[in-house]
Amino acid sequence: MAEAAAANAVAGDSDAAAGDRDSADEEMDDLEAEGDDDEDAAAADEEAADEQAKFKAAFKQASADKKKKGKKAAAGSSAVEGVGTGALAAAKHAVGVDVKELITWKEGTPVPYAFLAETFETIATTSKRLEIISTLTSAFRAILAGTPGDLLPAVYLCTNRVAAAHAGIELGVGDAILIKALASATGRKESTIKGDYESSGDLGVVAASCRSAQRTLFTPAPLTIGGVLKTFKEIAKASGQSSQEKKKGLISKLLVASKGCEPGYIMRSLQAKLRIGLAEQSVLVAIAHAVLLHKEGAEDKDGKLADRLEQASQTVKTAYSECPSYDMLIPALLEHPLAELASHVHFMPGVPVKPMLAKPTTGVGEVLDKFTGCEFTCEYKYDGERVQIHVLNGGKAVHIYSRNAEDMTPRYPDILARLPAWLAPGTDSIVIDGEAVAWDPEKGKILPFQVLSTRARKEVALADVKVQVCVYAFDCLYHNGASLLHEPLTKRRELLHASLVEAPGQLAQATTKISNDVEELEALLNEAVDASTEGLIVKTLGDTYEPSRRSSHWLKLKKDYLAGVGDTFDVVPIGAFYGRGKRAGVFGAYLLAVYDDEGETYQTISKLGTGFSEEQLTALAESLRPAIIAKPRSYYKYGESGAPDVWFEPTQVWEVKAADLSISPLHQAGLGLVEPGKAYLYGERVPSGACMPRCQPIPAVASARATPLMCCRRFPRLVRVREDKGPEDATTASQVADMYRQQAVVTAEARSKAKAGDDEEM
DNA sequence: GTTGTCTGCCC
DNA sequence: ATTCTGC
DNA sequence: GCAGAATGGGCAGACAAC
Numbered sequence A: 001m002a003e004a005a006a007a008n009a010v011a012g013d014s015d016a017a018a019g020d021r022d023s024a025d026e027e028m029d030d031l032e033a034e035g036d037d038d039e040d041a042a043a044a045d046e047e048a049a050d051e052q053a054k055f056k057a058a059f060k061q062a063s064a065d066k067k068k069k070g071k072k073a074a075a076g077s078s079a080v081e082g083v084g085t086g087a088l089a090a091a092k093h094a095v096g097v098d099v100k101e102l103i104t105w106k107e108g109t110p111v112p113y114a115f116l117a118e119t120f121e122t123i124a125t126t127s128k129r130l131e132i133i134s135t136l137t138s139a140f141r142a143i144l145a146g147t148p149g150d151l152l153p154a155v156y157l158c159t160n161r162v163a164a165a166h167a168g169i170e171l172g173v174g175d176a177i178l179i180k181a182l183a184s185a186t187g188r189k190e191s192t193i194k195g196d197y198e199s200s201g202d203l204g205v206v207a208a209s210c211r212s213a214q215r216t217l218f219t220p221a222p223l224t225i226g227g228v229l230k231t232f233k234e235i236a237k238a239s240g241q242s243s244q245e246k247k248k249g250l251i252s253k254l255l256v257a258s259k260g261c262e263p264g265y266i267m268r269s270l271q272a273k274l275r276i277g278l279a280e281q282s283v284l285v286a287i288a289h290a291v292l293l294h295k296e297g298a299e300d301k302d303g304k305l306a307d308r309l310e311q312a313s314q315t316v317k318t319a320y321s322e323c324p325s326y327d328m329l330i331p332a333l334l335e336h337p338l339a340e341l342a343s344h345v346h347f348m349p350g351v352p353v354k355p356m357l358a359k360p361t362t363g364v365g366e367v368l369d370k371f372t373g374c375e376f377t378c379e380y381k382y383d384g385e386r387v388q389i390h391v392l393n394g395g396k397a398v399h400i401y402s403r404n405a406e407d408m409t410p411r412y413p414d415i416l417a418r419l420p421a422w423l424a425p426g427t428d429s430i431v432i433d434g435e436a437v438a439w440d441p442e443k444g445k446i447l448p449f450q451v452l453s454t455r456a457r458k459e460v461a462l463a464d465v466k467v468q469v470c471v472y473a474f475d476c477l478y479h480n481g482a483s484l485l486h487e488p489l490t491k492r493r494e495l496l497h498a499s500l501v502e503a504p505g506q507l508a509q510a511t512t513k514i515s516n517d518v519e520e521l522e523a524l525l526n527e528a529v530d531a532s533t534e535g536l537i538v539k540t541l542g543d544t545y546e547p548s549r550r551s552s553h554w555l556k557l558k559k560d561y562l563a564g565v566g567d568t569f570d571v572v573p574i575g576a577f578y579g580r581g582k583r584a585g586v587f588g589a590y591l592l593a594v595y596d597d598e599g600e601t602y603q604t605i606s607k608l609g610t611g612f613s614e615e616q617l618t619a620l621a622e623s624l625r626p627a628i629i630a631k632p633r634s635y636y637k638y639g640e641s642g643a644p645d646v647w648f649e650p651t652q653v654w655e656v657k658a659a660d661l662s663i664s665p666l667h668q669a670g671l672g673l674v675e676p677g678k679a680y681l682y683g684e685r686v687p688s689g690a691c692m693p694r695c696q697p698i699p700a701v702a703s704a705r706a707t708p709l710m711c712c713r714r715f716p717r718l719v720r721v722r723e724d725k726g727p728e729d730a731t732t733a734s735q736v737a738d739m740y741r742q743q744a745v746v747t748a749e750a751r752s753k754a755k756a757g758d759d760e761e762m
Numbered sequence B: 001g002t003t004g005t006c007t008g009c010c011c
Numbered sequence C: 001a002t003t004c005t006g007c
Numbered sequence D: 001g002c003a004g005a006a007t008g009g010g011c012a013g014a015c016a017a018c
Helices: A002-011 A014-030 A046-059 A066-076 A086-096 A113-123 A129-146 A148-158 A175-186 A190-200 A203-213 A225-237 A243-257 A262-271 A280-296 A305-322 A326-335 A338-344 A364-370 A413-422 A489-499 A518-530 A614-627 A733-742 A744-761
Strands: A376-381 A385-392 A397-401 A430-440 A468-479 A507-509 A535-540 A554-558 A568-578 A587-596 A601-608 A646-648 A654-657 A661-663 A683-685 A691-693 A711-713 A717-721
Touching: A113 A129, A113 A148, A113 A225, A113 A262, A129 A148, A129 A280, A148 A225, A148 A280, A148 A326, A175 A190, A175 A203, A175 A243, A175 A262, A190 A203, A203 A262, A225 A243, A225 A262, A243 A262, A280 A305, A280 A326, A280 A338, A305 A326, A305 A338, A326 A338, A364 A518, A364 A554, A376 A518, A376 A554, A385 A413, A385 A468, A397 A413, A413 A468, A468 A489, A518 A535, A568 A601, A568 A614, A587 A614, A587 A733, A601 A654, A601 A711, A614 A717, A661 A733, A711 A733
Parallel strands: A468 A507
Antiparallel strands: A376 A535, A385 A397, A385 A430, A430 A468, A535 A554, A568 A587, A568 A646, A568 A654, A587 A601, A654 A717, A661 A711, A683 A691
């Protein structure tokens, strides 16, 4: 019944929804109550048990709940499919809905949070995107008709944000605080909650069951959308001493005031994972549809409503990717006609555009296939940090944004200082897309990503910059007052080259070559790798910049993508971590080890959480469960803080692919196999344990580490299970050490520096 | 002060 | 980052 | 092909605990 109420809340039966809410609470009383020490096990009410099953099923084990889901979906779904009619199908329900009937609150008053939570609950019952969008569209329309001022906070709650990415406002809330807050809100032990989290894989489910099992002494005032967002903002604002306590208190207060399905979504919102198949792109479409239908009514008078809906969602998506700020988007939509949106919300220096992304490819052949008949160009893919540099007033005002639109300006005082000198005469304003790469000024060489990552993140004085960077520019999005997003790459690149003056070791144009020959491309890929880059980005020359799209106009070609090429290791799973969300009930990740034949130990090398199909995930969990042991074997070498939830006997061997090896503070592969002095790229361990400077500047990679060399790997993923190998046939520690020594970039650096280090030590 | 844990954000 | 999956 | 949801290593910074 709870579910029916939730579904009806949006489907139009608002009275039923409101009326049933209390009884729904009661029915959910024994959700997961079994085994809880602080509650009597209520008599099993069959209906409630069914509800529980459905509720859990909606978030768990897709295979197990398919039947139920099918039934639920069938109850209220349009069966309309097909690409061309997508927009209309998505809005079909929304179109047929009498919005007035959805408004469960007094018009003009704050929208109850329950309205949004129930909308989420409805969305959670389906995986059909069109249905998700239509449900959300109806909810937004109701808000627009009832209390339009609440659309903005509702959108924030749907996208798990409190402010635009570039505003630098973070919640500062993670699982640990949430568990504490839930404990304090419900009077349960943290350990109980942790246990429930491990078994259900969802803090939202844990919160919902705790709260509904709780006898409430008085009825708190209902939460509102605006109120919840306001509290989220307060949580974000809290800083300084006892700020954690304050955050905990605020979350706890929200939980205490929440009922029904609210606590679950409060928890998930704070985790920034709604996990109902709804995220930014769908929210944008729903916004567009809701605004259109709100403004011009929901009747398809001319038979062209579908076109207009589709166009509206394109308009809104474009506006948002050019200017990713709901604070700007939503008011503009409310105040101006849709047709004028682009003139109010568009790319402008000072606000980061969503960067264009590249699509992975599996080889040169695929690249040539995709680009037959197009002119294209290859660029080195530098291994650093994406930077979008906004320059105004000839360099007097500069902002630097990350790939995810975070404001990184304080991190790069060196770029700010140097920038005016990079501007060619006549360049007043420009937006540069590029990669900031760690740079060794002595040797004039690129340094690995791990070095870059040691740079300070907060405001740093120019003189305190420890790691030099070189910016490799590869695109130009804005030039002297004009957006170039809609210009072809050829033109953007011409302007880029014309507007910047290279400065050795500080600013360079990305290396670019044009070729359409298989062998030449392969040679280029090798050159790129030899030049300390990750590979190539291949781009069509005639296409425009497509913010936020991983379009096939840019393809990335990395050595480790290539089938049969790149480093694969044969490793042994010696432990595992309980899965969360859709991986609840199986292991979500595994702890992997290599075999040290000298010491007859297993040394951890990395975790692994991707590359398996759902089927495989289930099968692996089944096959490894019998191998579970109570304690790690004495011959397992692992980092204490990386201990898994369960340990295994060494039984299987998996082939795992990864990008490269790095020095790890945690993992143990190759422990002691590379001499201490050679273990560090940029520092030298001395007997006292301090990390001595070797050259200036010195990023103290691994400075605080107790052990010489421990390797781990970037981007590990499963290739296959090796049925043909036993654990002792796994890759050995010494092989790992060899591979570490041979890594192109690192080797050169490590060898020369280590040699120098040896000399000095003597 | 130092150390350890948590979080966010790079990849 | 990589990968898988439903639509 | 898109959008969403699983998951990786590892760094600095902010706090809390010692």
